[in-house]
Amino acid sequence: MIKNFINFEWKQFFRSSYFQKGVAIKILLVFAVLYFGGAALMLGVGLFFILKETLPNLDPIVVVNNFLIYWFIFDLVIRFFMQQLPVMNVKPLMIIPVKRNIVINYLLGKTALSFFNFIPLFIFLPFSIVLLMKGYPALNVVCWFFATLFLGFSNNFLNFLINKSNVIFYVLISVFTGLIGLEFFGIFKISRPIGVAFNSLYNTPILVIIPLLLMIGLYIINFNYIKNGFYLDDTVSKKIKEVNATDLSWMDRFGSVAIFLKNDVKLIWRNARPKQVMMMSFLFLFYGLIFFTNKTYSNSPAWLAFASIFVTGGFLLTFGQLVPSWDSEYYKLLMSQNIPYKKYLESKWYLMVFGVTLSFILSTPYLYFGWKIYGMIAAGALFNIGINSFTTLFGGALNRVPIELNVKAKAFSNTNGFNPTQMLIALPKMVLPMLLFYVPYKFINYEAGLLVLALSGVLGIVFKNFFLNKIEKIYQNGKYKTIAAFNEKNN
């Protein structure tokens, strides 16, 4: 039976739509996997030496152990937002004569193969090998490695429980916030005893049994949880959420596009996929930190322009590039209803402007880095509103990938919007502002660069109707193709 299951999985994997995509995308995907895998591998190998160099007085393994808890919390958070739980496919298996226990074991076993469980392998395995080569006691290192592995899997199963049970979710959230609060205000440093715990885990190899038991325990809890709810209307089904109806009539002041804006807010608020994108776009806000804190970049201001686009453009870039796709599930309705195309596009434009504005407000703490950098962010925000919003909408016209709204994207299986044309269109969004800033900067001064960048954005806003009309034509021309492409997934 298990053989059959694996066979199904194989077919599901290779027959799924993303595998039927062009060679170019496959190659890009392979590169992406290689890149991230390679980066993790490098980190794993280099970690020992980096720590040795920066903190010569401390044993690298002790430092790693002290910080391990943050890694696992981070891992859990990422899993919560990104990891897709493989429960949906269980329906056809419920009535065939297979023991429930086999199905459940299989179901849980399958989660073990998740991409997220391989990341620690890439980091901790090379790190452990380096430790061994440096003459650390073999038994301790091997046991420590397995301990991290077991803890990773514990996270895997814990994530399942968090996703399925609100009680566990809230309990965990309150425990975490409580502990972080205590830590932050210096009342009780929880990270210290945890660091000690991890270190004793390393020093006393036999303690590896604790993470092992934790993993097994969580597995059993999961098993019982699923077993008790192995009915269509229970654990294995999609959660039917109570509607949280909010009154959005205050948005009516936005005039004729208000009706679409209200819908878009609900779209983002009520579906898993857009929520995920929102979270990602929030992370973009911190992108500037990499650049603004680094001397090499602050000395070549063109890179600051590059970074400023990302600081305020997170939502625009991530949400905007999938513009018609967000409505792919009901595109036929929009195309046959009393909706002028231009109004539809205009509402999406307003949404992006709103996203940029909000990001700009949230980016106020960057004032810390001085007026020059903050000015750059402001100019970048204007450029995002005036130029990049239209470039993004234009790129959307060429994007015909349907999106399943209420399904989280899987890591590395999400090729939506990931195609060569999109990449080409994304390029000017970043290169153009760099040029617009750099040329006047080189010939006049920094302020002139900012002015040109900001003015080009203002110009875009002034010619908004012109741009929207042009983009509308392109959407109109691609209408039948888009409908047909969106239909493929829906049927």
Next chain:
Amino acid sequence: MIKTTELSKKYGGITVLNIESIEIPKGQTFGLVGNNGAGKTTYFNLLLDLIKPTTGHVINNEIQVNTSEDWKPFTAAFIDETFLIGYLTAEEYFYFIGELRGMNKADVDAFLVQFSEIFNDEIIGKKKYLRDLSKGNQKKAGIVAALIGNPEVIILDEPFANLDPTTQIRLKKLLSELAKNSNATVLISSHDLGHITEVCERIVVLDKGNVVKDLKTSEETLKELEAYFSV
């Protein structure tokens, strides 16, 4: 009201629809029957400009549908579940459609009262998203939404399918009343010969994309259709 001329649709050299000419006068209740693959949905999709005609064109109230968007304000349709917005509740969906058709919340609420029998307390006030409703209830919501705002042309693809018997009978009554009391042109397709002969004044039979019968409904129509299909 709706004029179809030399309309054809080919997919990779295979003709799926080929209509020389159909003229549907204003206020007519028009029924389309045919086996799977006869071209019913293709025809409706062409009427709504959702697919591109290979040859010919459709003129809806003097407006050629694939060159202008001006037919949209007076035309409404429910073809399948992709006409629903899954993350809205039924009420929100009705308000959305109503707003597109120039009706405010109060107008929509007043309009919905007459459907309380059909909704059977399972659609309004349920705090459920449309995507979580049963197929039958989704269909009800979609059909009712297509009637919002007194459209002059209403297109419903297989409105009876997936509905429970009671609702089928209620829907029949509703459509007949609509044909009598308003001047709307109603186009429906169905696999149920009984229902469609009861509701429609005129029935066109499609077979492999061609019009094979064009009947004015009378006492004998049901028998004639049954004879035709019982091959």
